[in-house]
Amino acid sequence: MIEVKDLKKTYAGRGSDTVVQALRGVSFEIQNGGALSFIGESGCGKTTVGRILTGLETPTAGTILWNGQDVYKMKAKDKKEVFRKVQLIHQDPYQALNPARTIEQALVDPLKVMAKKKGHDGSWIESRVTELLTLVGLDPATVMYKYPHMLSGGQRQRVVIARALTVEPEVLVADEAVSMIDVSLRLGILKLLRDLRQNLNISLLFITHDVAAARYVGTNGEIYVIYKGLVAEKATTDDIILRPKHPYSQALLSAVPVLKGIEVPGPERFIPVKEMDQNDQTDAGCLFAPRCPFAQDVCKAERPQLTGQGHDFACHFPVERHVVATQVEA
Numbered sequence: 001m002i003e004v005k006d007l008k009k010t011y012a013g014r015g016s017d018t019v020v021q022a023l024r025g026v027s028f029e030i031q032n033g034g035a036l037s038f039i040g041e042s043g044c045g046k047t048t049v050g051r052i053l054t055g056l057e058t059p060t061a062g063t064i065l066w067n068g069q070d071v072y073k074m075k076a077k078d079k080k081e082v083f084r085k086v087q088l089i090h091q092d093p094y095q096a097l098n099p100a101r102t103i104e105q106a107l108v109d110p111l112k113v114m115a116k117k118k119g120h121d122g123s124w125i126e127s128r129v130t131e132l133l134t135l136v137g138l139d140p141a142t143v144m145y146k147y148p149h150m151l152s153g154g155q156r157q158r159v160v161i162a163r164a165l166t167v168e169p170e171v172l173v174a175d176e177a178v179s180m181i182d183v184s185l186r187l188g189i190l191k192l193l194r195d196l197r198q199n200l201n202i203s204l205l206f207i208t209h210d211v212a213a214a215r216y217v218g219t220n221g222e223i224y225v226i227y228k229g230l231v232a233e234k235a236t237t238d239d240i241i242l243r244p245k246h247p248y249s250q251a252l253l254s255a256v257p258v259l260k261g262i263e264v265p266g267p268e269r270f271i272p273v274k275e276m277d278q279n280d281q282t283d284a285g286c287l288f289a290p291r292c293p294f295a296q297d298v299c300k301a302e303r304p305q306l307t308g309q310g311h312d313f314a315c316h317f318p319v320e321r322h323v324v325a326t327q328v329e330a
């Protein structure tokens, strides 16, 4: 289990004395086999969370506990082992694979390290390549000796997932993992991620701006709606989708086509938020207030805290609006 507490990350901005507050204090837990989706617009800090969890970035402040142990207080060897258990699936599978190496070679390299660690021989590696390719829905005989450019985007992403599985991860961080894949192949990859979670008990951190995709992979999971490095709302997947309370979540949901044909639009489906102003430097009060159609004076003066009993929101005036609408009989 991973517990992340009050994660903050600042980057140097473009000007000499400017800073970008990518994360302003985000806390969450990922249970074994659980699914957590982070949704929000571009620049809200989603990717930074994924990069910190996979060890590619270090936070400016905050703690990460792995089964109760503080990762940043571990010996280097143990910390490396923790980050091995958290594997990142990028949005661009073509960039993630070496074009000069066959699919088999791409899997064999990390498997050799695992074989050495576990005391297995070459035949284990061979059978593991076959097993993993099959697990991700590829025919080993057909794809093994091919190069990445000979596969479709969907097949390449399956190879990337198989490669991530070589090191026997406990958590997969999928960062916009289907956004660069042909629309017709996306559902297959989402289904694969969902199946891996269910069949191998792998936890999933699903980073996306696509609410419908988060809903699909996040069955029985939670969604965190992120705005400017803070959690605007968090709840079970169904509560966020069907009963969002924060105007920002409602705005995100109103941008989604009616979901999967099982819902009809409600009377307040479209929330008239203002466009994001890239030069907006708001740092006090609610960071969403400059765009919020419901903001009042207090919103500009006081930062709303994230509160609730499982369905939590950081809003002075949370109201359930029928943005996605009433569910009708499926």
Ligand SMILES: Nc1ncnc2c1ncn2[C@@H]1O[C@H](COP(=O)(O)OP(=O)(O)OP(=O)(O)O)[C@@H](O)[C@H]1O
Residues within 6 Å of the ligand: 011, 012, 013, 020, 021, 022, 040, 041, 042, 043, 044, 045, 046, 047, 048, 049
């Ligand atoms: N290495 C960096 N140096 C400076 N600023 C950065 C760096 N990485 C990210 N940022 C900034 O931090 C903020 C959060 O970025 P992040 O990539 O986490 O957002 P995101 O929600 O994943 O967006 P996207 O969907 O576009 O990837 C953005 O303002 C971004 O410009």
